[in-house]
Amino acid sequence: MTLWTAAEAARATGGRATSDWVVSGVSIDTRTLEPGDLFVALTAARDAHDFVAQALENGAGAALVSRVPEGVPEDAPLLIVEDVQAGLEALGRAGRARTQARVVAVTGSVGKTTTKEMLRAILADQGRVHASVASYNNHWGVPLTLARMPADTEFAVIEIGMNHPGEIAPLAKMARPHVAMVTTVAAAHLEAFENIEGIAREKASILEGLEPEGVAILNADCSTADVLSRTAEALGARQVGFGETGDAFVLDAVTLHPEATVVQAHQQDEAFLFKLSVPGRHFAMNGLGALAAAQALGADLALSVQSLGRWTPYAGRGVRETLVLDPVETHRTLELIDDSYNANPTSMAAALEVLAHAAPKDGMGRIRHGRRIAVMGDMKELGPTEIALHQGLADLDAMQAIDVVHTVGPMMAHLHEALPEANRGICAETSADLAQIMSKQLDSGDVVLVKGSLSMGLARVVDAIRKMGHPVAPNTQDVSQ
Known part of the structure; x- marks a missing residue:
């Protein structure tokens, strides 16, 4: 399946394609590159221009570069741009713009990747879903996820993280979600912030990227819930609170078993129950928030509850x-x-x-x-x-x-x-x-x-x-x- 043609990628980035190539994926790592991928030569810890020749030898369909690397012929399939990071961001924005997908963005101090994977499991049974890989949630992970998104995607799940103030809002504006979720706010990355309220304000900035009439899915139980709520109100987002004190998706009871979690909850006057394949009250909260986000995207709640039961955690995450x-x-x-x-x-x-x-x-x-x-x-x-x-x-x-x-x-x-x-x-x-x-x-x-x-x-x-x-x-x- 063609993901990008040379003409489309050149138009998106303002770059110059050296030939008429097509690619079926996007990669930043020669170790995981698949034949037909566009290899993106980022310059971070190491300059990936040094690996372009290897990528092409391994079957890359083309490479996104800022110069013709040493050992690579002039007629190699390249997309030459002024700045590779900026080129990836432009490709990500174009990937987002060309799809009619309903998009949800997820952030939070804890539970981002777990909730993202829960949403992937839920939405996969209700349409073509595209989601971030692993924890690709930073300045290159978000545009990479968007650039990889097929045009016919129906649901997209974008994870957004941060280490320092000011990181989340630009990524949220790139993703332009219809639904934005804050899993919780906790003492993580405190050395970059004065206090937990500062962390809450940064997490709440994900709401700045919401599309018109967007929905904010907010943890009602965290200590900074009022910070999240005030931000949502100021931005005109519809709020959906989840948790024991939630106003929409209310957690009634959590029963932990040695190998499972059973959750009782209700939404308005409708009670529902779901079971997770691993124990953990935190997983129950993630699941409840994921169900709220899925419904806000237009997913059927009853089917979502069934699908959530098939979710299993990533390695290293419980x-x-x-x-x-x-x-x-x-x-x-x-x-x-x-x-x-x-x-x-x-x-x-x-x-x-x-x-x-x-x-x-x-x-x-x-x-x-x-x-x-x-x-x-x-x-x-x-x-x-x-x-x-x-x-x-x-x-x-x-x-x-x-x-x-x-x-x-x-x-x-x-x-x-x-x-x-x-x-x-x-x-x-x-x-x-x-x-x-x-x-x-x-x-x-x-x-x-x-x-x-x-x-x-x-x-x-x-x-x-x-x-x-x-x-x-x-x-x-x-x-x-």
């Missing part, structure tokens, strides 16, 4: 898997909760609540009773309150149900000291240090949660645990699709 530790005695298992992709105080508390409701198995290993074990890495970008925020995790109610806490990093060392001595596990400087000895800290029947900021590299610990056995029916999905 995926649960059972590992068989003994190839002969296959009942000897360990349960792993891989939530290693990222962390802030709110998402850490939610993950610990999931662990607290998990059901270890007794009488299976060297230790008579199965244990709830947490492996916790530093939470980054929290600013001057970072020590207190790490120490404060010790006071969470969920901690009362957790048997052992292993920590990684200098900030989590403060949590280690704040814990009762009986609950202190290993206090490691790096994930590599803990990964080397992790197998000796676990036993059959245990349930282990791994969570921390991405830069802490806790995926190493997850890999070390996985190497202890082999998985049984992992509950995950391929993020490369």
Whole structure:
């Protein structure tokens, strides 16, 4: 299928096409490039012009460049622009302009990618859906997602993130959503903001990109709900609140089971129930917000509820898997909760609540009773309150149900000291240090949660645990699709 012709791409970007080529996709990475893709030679950490020859050799249909790279012939299929980032943004805007799709944009301190994937699952049963890949939500991820959007898309789900003030509004204006959602506002990226109200104002700026008569889907339960609501009112957006105090999609009850979450809710006078395949109150809130957003896009609520039940989380975002530790005695298992992709105080508390409701198995290993074990890495970008925020995790109610806490990093060392001595596990400087000895800290029947900021590299610990056995029916999905 043709995504862009040379003439269309040149017209969109104001660039010059060296030949009459066509492309079927858009890529920024030679490692994941598919034959027929337009390779975009961004100049960020490395100048991707150095990889254009390789991309073309690997089957790229053309390359978006600001110059003819060394080793690439003049007659190679190229789109030459003044600035590659600006060219990608222009292509993204053109991709958005040519479609009649109903567009939803999602932001929030926690739950962006989860909610985006829930919406993908819901909308895929009601039309042709296009959504961001993984967490492609920044200054290149949003235009890349829009540039990849087929012209016949019926629903589009665009994730928008930020690290610093002023990032969200320009991306929202590029996406031009009919519906914009704020999952929640929490203490994430605090070092770039004076306070949580500043974070709320930045998240609320997603509403600046709304199309006329647009809808704002807002978490009514977060502490800064009034900031979100005032922004929506000032911009003339129709507000739909979700949560226990929501005015439209109201959360009535959440029941956590070891392997599922059952949610009771109502919208106006209509009660409904949905079940998620993983436990977690935070997943219940994400699901409720996703249902509200889907309905605002015109999706059928009853069908949306059914589709949501088929959603499963991405790897590293709460995926649960059972590992068989003994190839002969296959009942000897360990349960792993891989939530290693990222962390802030709110998402850490939610993950610990999931662990607290998990059901270890007794009488299976060297230790008579199965244990709830947490492996916790530093939470980054929290600013001057970072020590207190790490120490404060010790006071969470969920901690009362957790048997052992292993920590990684200098900030989590403060949590280690704040814990009762009986609950202190290993206090490691790096994930590599803990990964080397992790197998000796676990036993059959245990349930282990791994969570921390991405830069802490806790995926190493997850890999070390996985190497202890082999998985049984992992509950995950391929993020490369």
